[in-house]
Amino acid sequence: MLVLSRKKGESIVVNEEIEITVVAVEGDTIRLGIKAPKHISIHRKEIYLAIQHENQSASQLSLDMSELMKFKMNKN
Amino acid sequence: MYREDKMKINTERFGEIEVIEEDILTFSKGILGFESYKRFALINTEGGENSFYFLQSLEEEALCFLMLNTFSLFPDYQIELDETTIEQLEIQNPQDVIILTVITVVKSLQDATTNLQAPIIINVARKLGKQIVNDKGNYLIKQPLFSKGHITEAEGQRG
Numbered sequence: 001m002l003v004l005s006r007k008k009g010e011s012i013v014v015n016e017e018i019e020i021t022v023v024a025v026e027g028d029t030i031r032l033g034i035k036a037p038k039h040i041s042i043h044r045k046e047i048y049l050a051i052q053h054e055n056q057s058a059s060q061l062s063l064d065m066s067e068l069m070k071f072k073m074n075k076n
Numbered sequence: 077m078y079r080e081d082k083m084k085i086n087t088e089r090f091g092e093i094e095v096i097e098e099d100i101l102t103f104s105k106g107i108l109g110f111e112s113y114k115r116f117a118l119i120n121t122e123g124g125e126n127s128f129y130f131l132q133s134l135e136e137e138a139l140c141f142l143m144l145n146t147f148s149l150f151p152d153y154q155i156e157l158d159e160t161t162i163e164q165l166e167i168q169n170p171q172d173v174i175i176l177t178v179i180t181v182v183k184s185l186q187d188a189t190t191n192l193q194a195p196i197i198i199n200v201a202r203k204l205g206k207q208i209v210n211d212k213g214n215y216l217i218k219q220p221l222f223s224k225g226h227i228t229e230a231e232g233q234r235g
Contacts, residue, residue: 039159043209051194051209052109054217058141058180058191059110061089067185068121068128068142 085117088138089130095119100134101198101205104164107178108194108207113139116205118198129176131196143176144190149221154212155195161208165199172201180218189218 004012011021017037024031034042081097095117103114112135119130127148133139146153155175157167167173175197177190192215198205 041158047209050217054191055107055109055178058178059139061142061181063142063181
């Protein structure tokens with residue numbers, strides 16, 4: 001992993017098109033500003049971890065097929 | 077003469093089943109947490125008025141997800157596909173796209189939840205699929221399927 005030191009207001013540029021700026025430092029919280037083209041998707045890592053975890057739970061499917069077959073949509 | 081190509085696959089849930097080439101999807105990026113599995117068969121369950129599907133891995137017989145045809149239960153569901161997804165899935169017509177969400181069943185179907193935050197986008201024309209993160213609204217990872225007023229949570233902020 002590449003490790004760089006940056007001060008408030010300083011930036012790094014990734015692949016000439018993504019700019020990440022340290023906007024503020026408050027205690028152990030750092031606020032980052034990210035400028036990137038629209039096609040780049042940016043999310044907090046926790047979201048991916050939560051989705052992975054949910055997919056894991058979903059794959060442990062405990063389902064009675066007859067329950068599914070008998071099921072009638074009830075939209076109210 | 078046109079002939080449907082059938083193939084037999086082994087599954088833990090259904091035993092040996094026959095699927096047609098039409099129903100086989102490729103997930104080049106896999107499904108989050110299951111990135112090494114690329115090929116799945118989409119199987120209509122014929123349960124619940126065609127709202128449920130199984131997504132069965134062709135590479136791991138024990139891997140099978142129950143999926144919801146999202147709009148059947150959440151007709152106001154909102155999603156915007158980014159350019160990367162449109163490119164990766166080679167989407168040309170919006171009508172080729174179906175949106176499914178993964179269902180988690182712990183006890184019974186009545187208590188099931190679905191992950192509205194990470195829908196699975198499928199381009200049926202090219203047989204390509206991908207799981208994405210939906211930035212629209214404040215959708216839940218564990219959205220109960222059958223609670224009353226299930227849309228309330230989903231109408232949060234936009235953009």
